[in-house]
Amino acid sequence: MPSKTLLTVTGPDQGDDDLKLATGLCEEINAHLSVLVLVIAAPPSGGAYAEVVSPAWLAERQAEMEMLQKRISAVSKMLSASPVSTDLSDDYPDHAWADEVIGRRARYADLTVLGPDLLTSQTLKEKVIEGALFSSGRPLLLVPKGPTVTLKPKRVLVAWDASLEASRALRESLNILSGADEVRVAMVNPIEDERHHGAEPGADVASYLSRHGVKVAVDRLPSSNHSIADVLRRHAVDTGAELMVMGAYGHSRLRERIFGGVTRSMIEDPGLPIIMAR
Known part of the structure; x- marks a missing residue:
């Protein structure tokens, strides 16, 4: 919608x-x-x-x-x-x-x-x-200072961890995603089992998006001893993404404040416009 x-x-x-x-x-x-x-x-x-x-x-x-x-x-x-x-x-x-x-x-x-x-x-x-x-x-x-923001982006990066929060962000952004020329679903160190990403990480979410007319590609990324937030920010730059879509606070706010987390890191240093949902 x-x-x-x-x-x-x-x-x-x-x-x-x-x-x-x-x-x-x-x-x-x-x-x-x-x-x-x-x-x-x-x-x-x-x-x-x-x-x-x-x-x-x-x-x-x-x-x-x-x-x-x-x-x-x-x-x-x-x-x-x-x-x-x-x-x-x-x-x-x-x-x-x-x-x-x-x-x-x-x-x-x-x-x-x-x-x-x-x-x-x-x-x-x-x-x-x-x-x-x-x-x-x-x-x-x-919307951080610097990057141009648009709600009709041509290239979008979806940060996907198969969580409820990521699923909500995905559904909330379907109208934007379906209008983009390229949507890349990025997973960092995806786990291959039914409780996480399934037998083929990214296949289910790609099929779901394709049925909504989204032009989707899947990227499975190693963290290589970098934080997940840093990997996502780097990949957004590498792919020329104008917008990122991600779930927020998969862990409790208290845990993120004490130990840090992807949501907290992206809030403090977005790098590009980000749609968050939970």
């Missing part, structure tokens, strides 16, 4: 580049743009009841709400000149609930777009990623 609504999130410290990027993607695929302006509320200092006695905290919250209104006004002005249909919403959640707020909003979009500006905002970036991936049931598009 083609995407008809894209969501992007912006905060008080972001410029308009991410909004322009999302607008351009909506123009490209004739989609609606939904914008969420978000300021995460400062927690009270000095304990759970500090808000009762802390004028400084109250003043900080007042300043944040003023920043929110200022950003809403600026975004509204920009959207009024947009060539695509738009809607604008805002929220001022506490830190603990920000990802839930974003996730609820993302449920009414086909894809959440996280652009280069937001990738530099550590707290808001994490909340958008967690909200989109864990609270929306919708995919996320990461």
Whole structure:
């Protein structure tokens, strides 16, 4: 199913580049743009009841709400000149609930777009990623600074590990994959058994994609003592991929934060636009 609504999130410290990027993607695929302006509320200092006695905290919250209104006004002005249909919403959640707020909003979009500006905002970036991936049931598009992004790519790399998360990402991207000239399914150190990739790794996923009209090729890659994320990034460069599709957080978030993982590595250094889903 083609995407008809894209969501992007912006905060008080972001410029308009991410909004322009999302607008351009909506123009490209004739989609609606939904914008969420978000300021995460400062927690009270000095304990759970500090808000009762802390004028400084109250003043900080007042300043944040003023920043929110200022950003809403600026975004509204920009959207009024947009060539695509738009809607604008805002929220001022506490830190603990920000990802839930974003996730609820993302449920009414086909894809959440996280652009280069937001990738530099550590707290808001994490909340958008967690909200989109864990609270929306919708995919996320990461767009790093530098590479050109398109939702009509000619060459796509699918990172395939036969997991539920990779399967979800694949299905969410079928419309994009079927329109590409070349889709390469990459597997790093694939395991040949029924619990993993089957007797012939890549054969089942290639057959599935072919039935959807996807022009697919399968690449079985050795890690050669490199991380899986590094192998995928290198292969994306070698094949000229404009977009990567992958499942996210096959392991728990806690495990990835402590020990590292493919998802965490790709978030920190995408290298190219990536659609993630879980």
